[in-house]
Amino acid sequence: MKHVYNVSGMTCNNCKASVEESLSNLEQVKEVSVNLKAKTATIKMTSHVEVKTLQDALSDKFKISEQEETNVFNSDTNESDVEKKSELKQLFPLFLIFGYLIIASILLNYKPWDVSGFMLDFMGLFYIVFSFFKLLDLKGFPESFRMYDPLAKVLPIYGWVYPFIELTLGLMFLMRFQIDIALIVTLIVLGITTVGVTKALFSKTTIQCACLGTALKLPMTKATFIENSVMIIMAILMLSNTLAS
Known part of the structure; x- marks a missing residue:
């Protein structure tokens, strides 16, 4: 039977x-x-x-x-x-969220147009939104997160703290508070995660995405790699502008 x-x-x-x-x-x-x-x-x-x-x-x-x-x-x-089922269709929720964040950031900075303001608002909104999804299932997220994040594997408590780190960084960017520190922390935190994601990609490991918590079912490695890459590039550009000025 x-x-x-x-x-x-x-x-x-x-x-x-x-x-x-x-x-x-x-x-x-x-x-x-x-x-x-x-x-x-x-x-x-x-x-x-x-x-x-x-x-x-x-x-x-x-x-x-x-x-x-x-x-x-x-x-x-x-x-x-x-x-x-195509991976593009699976990633649609992620792209939809990115679209909303981009539109909101443009509307906040189009008169007059401010590239730096756009990137700061995008990064701030990004962290706020993504931390929200993680906090929806604070019990389930750490379990998924430690499947690929090197630091979370060694220190399980890091998975529980991570959503609050994102929330704090989001508020710092939106409030323009200690931006240099927020950018450096972004590079460190996302850099660590990206190392784990890259290893998972090369090993062709299939793990559900933890970037949006457990609320949405996404292919973990590619979805996380996309979001991390965008944020890391923006952080590098912002730091370069700061050093140049």
């Missing part, structure tokens, strides 16, 4: 492993296969198990719900459909 269930709350390979292990511990369960991208769990059972029993076996972070009974062929088809 095989059933497929929807499982929400999974953000990384650790979550996948946790769900598989928890469900496998049930007496009636013979085998569990979790598809992280499709957010499904295919369970082979010796006898039917109630959804409530499955839910009780999982952490409160995960929510499981029943789908129609399926077979191996249906499961393979679902995985194939997910794989075919």
Whole structure:
């Protein structure tokens, strides 16, 4: 007997492993296969198990719900459909947010046009918005973040503090407070993360993006690489202008 269930709350390979292990511990369960991208769990059972029993076996972070009974062929088809989904479409939420930030920054600085003001406002709004998404799931974010950030791997508490670092940097840029310090911290913080992201890209590791917390499902490495690159370039330009003047 095989059933497929929807499982929400999974953000990384650790979550996948946790769900598989928890469900496998049930007496009636013979085998569990979790598809992280499709957010499904295919369970082979010796006898039917109630959804409530499955839910009780999982952490409160995960929510499981029943789908129609399926077979191996249906499961393979679902995985194939997910794989075919274009990365550009997956990254659409990120590009949409970037578009809003760019428009807002332009409107704040177009009369008269101020390039420096535009970049400062963009960076400030960027940090505020992205910290907001991370704070929506402060428990889930650190777990995803440490999958690729070198410092978060060594110091897990860094993942909990990181959203507040972003929030502080955002306020500093918007309030024009200690901009040089904010720019240097930006280069250090994003530089560390980018090292981890680059390693993940070369190793072709698939991890859900933590840049927008766990609220939106994005391909982690490429989405994070895009946002980090934009911010690092802006920080370098701003620091160069400061040193030149």
